[in-house]
Amino acid sequence: MTASKLIFEKIELDFSFREFTFQSGINKLDRFFYEYSSKFIKYGYSQVYILRDAETPDVMGFFSLSSSTIRWEESLEIEKITRYVPGILLGMFAIDERFRRKKFGSDLIKKVMNIALKFSKEIGCRCVFVDSLTKPETINFYLNMGFKFVDIPLGKRIIKNLANNEKIKRRTIKMYFDLYKIQK
Numbered sequence: 001m002t003a004s005k006l007i008f009e010k011i012e013l014d015f016s017f018r019e020f021t022f023q024s025g026i027n028k029l030d031r032f033f034y035e036y037s038s039k040f041i042k043y044g045y046s047q048v049y050i051l052r053d054a055e056t057p058d059v060m061g062f063f064s065l066s067s068s069t070i071r072w073e074e075s076l077e078i079e080k081i082t083r084y085v086p087g088i089l090l091g092m093f094a095i096d097e098r099f100r101r102k103k104f105g106s107d108l109i110k111k112v113m114n115i116a117l118k119f120s121k122e123i124g125c126r127c128v129f130v131d132s133l134t135k136p137e138t139i140n141f142y143l144n145m146g147f148k149f150v151d152i153p154l155g156k157r158i159i160k161n162l163a164n165n166e167k168i169k170r171r172t173i174k175m176y177f178d179l180y181k182i183q184k
């Protein structure tokens with residue numbers, strides 16, 4: 001399936017999610033898209049962005065962003081200034097199953113970086129954080145985009161388990177992208 005003209009936009013409060021078609025195959029993400037995003041936007045908990053087809057109801061993907069901090073840890077390749085590192089949380093992010101492996105995900109992450117960089121010029125913001133699903137495609141994807149594990153030994157264990165097809169108890173693992181890598 002090839003998309004015609006694409007629109008990337010920030011969702012406004014009057015956006016009618018039900019008029020669009022989006023399915024990531026992950027219940028939590030699909031429910032967020034259809035049922036919760038409006039509330040998150042309305043109450044200032046997140047901003048939500050989508051990439052969609054201009055002529056059809058197809059949504060290629062979406063993401064939500066919120067401000068956030070994580071506790072500084074020895075393993076972070078970031079100077080310790082205070083106990084917390086400021087950043088932006090990529091809270092929800094998914095590409096529709098029909099549009100996977102076409103670089104839409106990579107393109108949307110680049111949009112996230114651009115928004116975060118712009119934000120960092122106004123307000124202290126060193127990183128983009130994400131709680132990555134512990135699925136091979138998701139971890140591969142984030143590593144590919146330059147994200148790192150906050151807890152490196154845990155990340156290594158999860159990669160080893162995935163390679164050996166072993167069951168992983170944790171659903172998510174925290175990762176970060178250091179904006180200084182693209183700022184300088």
Ligand SMILES: CC(C)(COP(=O)(O)OP(=O)(O)OC[C@H]1O[C@@H](n2cnc3c(N)ncnc32)[C@H](O)[C@@H]1OP(=O)(O)O)[C@@H](O)C(=O)NCCC(=O)NCCS
Nearest residue numbers: 093094095100101102103104105106132133137138140141
């Ligand atoms: C993870 C996800 C966002 C990737 O989006 P995408 O548009 O399919 O990814 P891209 O086409 O930009 O892929 C970029 C790279 O990521 C890696 N990757 C993506 N999908 C992969 C898969 N199924 N298996 C292994 N590696 C994968 C590859 O290295 C790929 O590069 P390549 O195609 O040149 O080999 C998408 O699979 C998705 O929405 N998954 C379900 C929801 C999810 O995991 N969301 C993140 C929540 S934290």
